[in-house]
Amino acid sequence: MIAARNSLLSLLIVTGSFGSGLAAGVKARAEVSCAATAKPLEYDCTIKLSDSRSGAALTDVEVTVRADMPSMPMAHNVKPAKAMPGNEPGTYRAHIKLEMHGDWVVKLDLVGPVRDRIVKSMRFEPKP
Numbered sequence: 114m115i116a117a118r119n120s121l122l123s124l125l126i127v128t129g130s131f132g133s134g135l136a137a138g139v140k141a142r143a144e145v146s147c148a149a150t151a152k153p154l155e156y157d158c159t160i161k162l163s164d165s166r167s168g169a170a171l172t173d174v175e176v177t178v179r180a181d182m183p184s185m186p187m188a189h190n191v192k193p194a195k196a197m198p199g200n201e202p203g204t205y206r207a208h209i210k211l212e213m214h215g216d217w218v219v220k221l222d223l224v225g226p227v228r229d230r231i232v233k234s235m236r237f238e239p240k241p
């Protein structure tokens with residue numbers, strides 16, 4: 114029983130030390146801009162990801178974009194959007210469909226060599 118417990122503890126220590134890979138200490142920084150499309154409440158977003166310390170572009174990251182309205186938590190059912198890599202390193206593009214205009218919280222979930230969640234407050238208004 115003690116040997117099994119020690120083996121499990123060793124496994125947890127090894128997994129915790131090496132499970133997150135080389136980018137374990139990397140924290141992401143994001144610049145997010147969204148432009149209204151011709152369709153009401155639809156926006157094309159450009160996301161620029163970089164290492165917050167070095168400024169190096171973050172590539173090979175899977176990015177999921179989620180949106181929620183802080184004034185009405187969990188009242189909206191906005192479908193998460195998977196961002197696709199853009200033309201420049203560290204740039205990603207996503208298309209989101211909101212349910213109304215106003216202040217939203219955009220959450221970027223990063224998976225891959227860097228795992229992080231970035232939360233941005235943004236205001237979405239109708240196209241002029």
